Amino acid sequence: MVRVLTVDDHPPFRDAARAVVAATPGFEALAEVGSGEDAVELLDRLRPDLVLLDVNLPGIDGLETCRRLAAAVPAPLVVLISTDDDPGLRESAHEHGAAAFVAKQELRPGLLLTLWERHRGPAAAITPPG
Amino acid sequence: MREAVHHVVELQGDAEIVADCADGASLLEEVARTKPDVVITDVRMPPSGDDEGIRVARRLRETDPGIGVVVLSHYAEPRYGIALFADGAEGRAYLLKERIHDARELGAAIAVVARGGSMIDPEMVRLLLDSEQRRQDSPLAGVTPRERDVLAAMAAGKSNAAIAAELVLTKRAVEKHVGAIFLKLGLPSEDMVSRRVAAVLLYLSVEHV
Numbered sequence A: 001m002v003r004v005l006t007v008d009d010h011p012p013f014r015d016a017a018r019a020v021v022a023a024t025p026g027f028e029a030l031a032e033v034g035s036g037e038d039a040v041e042l043l044d045r046l047r048p049d050l051v052l053l054d055v056n057l058p059g060i061d062g063l064e065t066c067r068r069l070a071a072a073v074p075a076p077l078v079v080l081i082s083t084d085d086d087p088g089l090r091e092s093a094h095e096h097g098a099a100a101f102v103a104k105q106e107l108r109p110g111l112l113l114t115l116w117e118r119h120r121g122p123a124a125a126i127t128p129p130g
Numbered sequence B: 001m002r003e004a005v006h007h008v009v010e011l012q013g014d015a016e017i018v019a020d021c022a023d024g025a026s027l028l029e030e031v032a033r034t035k036p037d038v039v040i041t042d043v044r045m046p047p048s049g050d051d052e053g054i055r056v057a058r059r060l061r062e063t064d065p066g067i068g069v070v071v072l073s074h075y076a077e078p079r080y081g082i083a084l085f086a087d088g089a090e091g092r093a094y095l096l097k098e099r100i101h102d103a104r105e106l107g108a109a110i111a112v113v114a115r116g117g118s119m120i121d122p123e124m125v126r127l128l129l130d131s132e133q134r135r136q137d138s139p140l141a142g143v144t145p146r147e148r149d150v151l152a153a154m155a156a157g158k159s160n161a162a163i164a165a166e167l168v169l170t171k172r173a174v175e176k177h178v179g180a181i182f183l184k185l186g187l188p189s190e191d192m193v194s195r196r197v198a199a200v201l202l203y204l205s206v207e208h209v
Helices: A011-022 A036-046 A062-070 A087-096 A109-120 B002-012 B024-034 B052-063 B078-084 B103-114 B122-130 B132-136 B145-155 B160-167 B171-184 B192-207
Strands: A002-007 A027-033 A050-054 A077-082 A100-103 B038-042 B068-073 B092-096 B118-120
Touching (some): A002 A011, A002 A036, A011 A050, A011 A109, A011 B192, A027 A109, A027 B103, A027 B122, A036 A050, A036 A062, A036 B103, A087 A100, B002 B103, B024 B038, B038 B052, B038 B103, B052 B068, B068 B078, B068 B103, B078 B092, B078 B122, B092 B103, B145 B160, B145 B192, B160 B171, B171 B192
Parallel strands (some): A002 A027, A050 A077, A077 A100, B038 B068, B068 B092, B092 B118
């Protein structure tokens, strides 16, 4: 299973993201948190395979959070998300350590699967930790 | 059970047990006395012996919204999840007891709810999405066929003006439909854009588009 951590300060979006993840074959929603600090602090305990990370966060922003997550070992695959499309960030997402940038409206099971397979191979190949 | 929880908490390094309780009433007393960051509770406790842990979690949402609650249960029971998450999933975790011997899992849940995050056993998430109760309580259940058309167009990324043209409606009529959709989906009135996004995601998750 691909275990997904969602980082967003809006609870309605966290609920929606959990539902989208659960509807994706081979994926499960591990946890949802509201800030970049929380994501960084909890990374070692949660060990997510994939992080859906809002760009606009209170405290340390999504890009700084992304750089910190990407520097971890093992590093999760990070997908930056935002309410507003950002063509510049689509181009430069990898410079911040992210696999991709997607607008929240685009987030759906097929896209998650495609992104995961493009970077990490078939989702079913993941073995649970421990 | 309590021994297992004690053991896991002791392993965390940054957590300690401040009180042990055997029923809902003494739990609320100890919460008032010790003001913990997190409560770990069984679903079933005296006096009701049924869903006392959920009742306590909901009560704490009112009285102490900053306290995180980890609910432990033998199995994923949809009605427990529906009740526990009725006022939102922030600061709440629902774990199956078979998992608590995995110190990392319970330790992570404690750390997550202490920070206001949520962690729901995947089986419970699936049941909540798939169950009959979910269908009956579907957030889309109250949405009219016309509003559903508007929602589908929103999900396709169309603006109100484009939706009006497609469905042969006035822009004002579309705005009224969109307002009704937000209301029926129970989306709080923050800024318009994030409500639109939340509505679309909810639609996509329910419709499995």
